[in-house]
Amino acid sequence: METMLTPTTKRYGFVLFPDFTMISLSASIEPLRMANRISGKQLYQYSLFSIDGLPVCASNGLSIGPITQISNDNKLDALFICTGITIERDWEPMLASALKPFIRENVVIGAICTGSYLLARIGQLDGYRCTVHWENIREMREEFPQLIISSELFEIDRQRYTSSGGTAPMDMMLNLIRRQHNIELATSISEQFICDRIRTANDRQRIPLKQRFGSSQPKLVEAVELMESNIEEPMSLDELAGHVGISRRQLERIFRKHLNCVPTRYYLEIRLRRARELLLSTPRSIVEVAFACGFVSPPHFSKCYREFFNISPRDDRRAIALEPASQWREQITHH
Numbered sequence: 001m002e003t004m005l006t007p008t009t010k011r012y013g014f015v016l017f018p019d020f021t022m023i024s025l026s027a028s029i030e031p032l033r034m035a036n037r038i039s040g041k042q043l044y045q046y047s048l049f050s051i052d053g054l055p056v057c058a059s060n061g062l063s064i065g066p067i068t069q070i071s072n073d074n075k076l077d078a079l080f081i082c083t084g085i086t087i088e089r090d091w092e093p094m095l096a097s098a099l100k101p102f103i104r105e106n107v108v109i110g111a112i113c114t115g116s117y118l119l120a121r122i123g124q125l126d127g128y129r130c131t132v133h134w135e136n137i138r139e140m141r142e143e144f145p146q147l148i149i150s151s152e153l154f155e156i157d158r159q160r161y162t163s164s165g166g167t168a169p170m171d172m173m174l175n176l177i178r179r180q181h182n183i184e185l186a187t188s189i190s191e192q193f194i195c196d197r198i199r200t201a202n203d204r205q206r207i208p209l210k211q212r213f214g215s216s217q218p219k220l221v222e223a224v225e226l227m228e229s230n231i232e233e234p235m236s237l238d239e240l241a242g243h244v245g246i247s248r249r250q251l252e253r254i255f256r257k258h259l260n261c262v263p264t265r266y267y268l269e270i271r272l273r274r275a276r277e278l279l280l281s282t283p284r285s286i287v288e289v290a291f292a293c294g295f296v297s298p299p300h301f302s303k304c305y306r307e308f309f310n311i312s313p314r315d316d317r318r319a320i321a322l323e324p325a326s327q328w329r330e331q332i333t334h335h
Helices: 022-039 091-104 115-121 134-143 168-180 183-192 209-213 218-229 237-244 248-259 263-281 286-292 298-309 313-322 325-334
Strands: 010-016 044-050 067-069 078-082 108-112 129-131 148-150 154-157 160-163
Touching: 010 022, 022 044, 022 078, 022 108, 022 168, 022 183, 078 091, 078 115, 091 108, 091 115, 108 115, 115 129, 115 134, 115 160, 129 154, 129 160, 134 148, 154 168, 160 168, 168 183, 218 237, 218 248, 218 263, 237 248, 237 263, 248 263, 263 286, 263 298, 263 313, 286 298, 286 313, 298 313
Parallel strands: 010 044, 010 078, 044 067, 078 108, 108 160, 129 148
Antiparallel strands: 154 160
């Protein structure tokens, strides 16, 4: 969208529904407020709306304002739907009607937390990549098999911006600020909020295995927890199997059955994701990161990293620091 790339004030709106998640709303708005404060300019304007103009109570029992009724009189660059654990069917026709004028004007339509679920129900995510909080991924995929629903923290696909909830909206907004303005501003905001690093769209939500399998696979959960606790000096499969009280063959079988992956590959991916966190959030050298994540040599680490992330460790670190706004413009144009 051309208006999202100009230096003029960006106007963002947030439509609140009952039981919306307060932390997700705050994580969306605070980076915008801080961008204005640090820059000394009105880079962003943000407004809160509800369908009927009445105050809305968050899931924590608090309500915030001022709240106004959403209408086509509101001139916006992006409009985000904010929900929480409650999504009522009778909201759908009201929201569909309210969004029509904004969609006609090519306003970006976004969703925070389970807002993606509501947008999917009214057909506004068809043909777009999207994400939702990990608690809702499985049921959303079952209800909308035609949609591309990822487990990433956020998805920015043409005119649809979706975020998984929690603190992930902050990462989405920081990425937008970085691409609309510059990395220095986004980094300064991140530092104000004591964030270790700005996570990107390549960062996935960490879906707890206990959530996926409940108490049905205690050996699998225990094995993965051991892997996560032993990054610098990886355990052998025999050691893992011995600690959880099953044979190596049994361990391999439950990984293939439930994770569609052999244990060694799953362990490698855990170590590589940890390595990427260190690369992008600490000043450690690539050699130090390699050894801290259990790789026998930097060349071996670089080879595994490139095969998994499709980019070398050095280039990945450089891309985060130096990614030009022109790449963002090109991505938007080509979509």
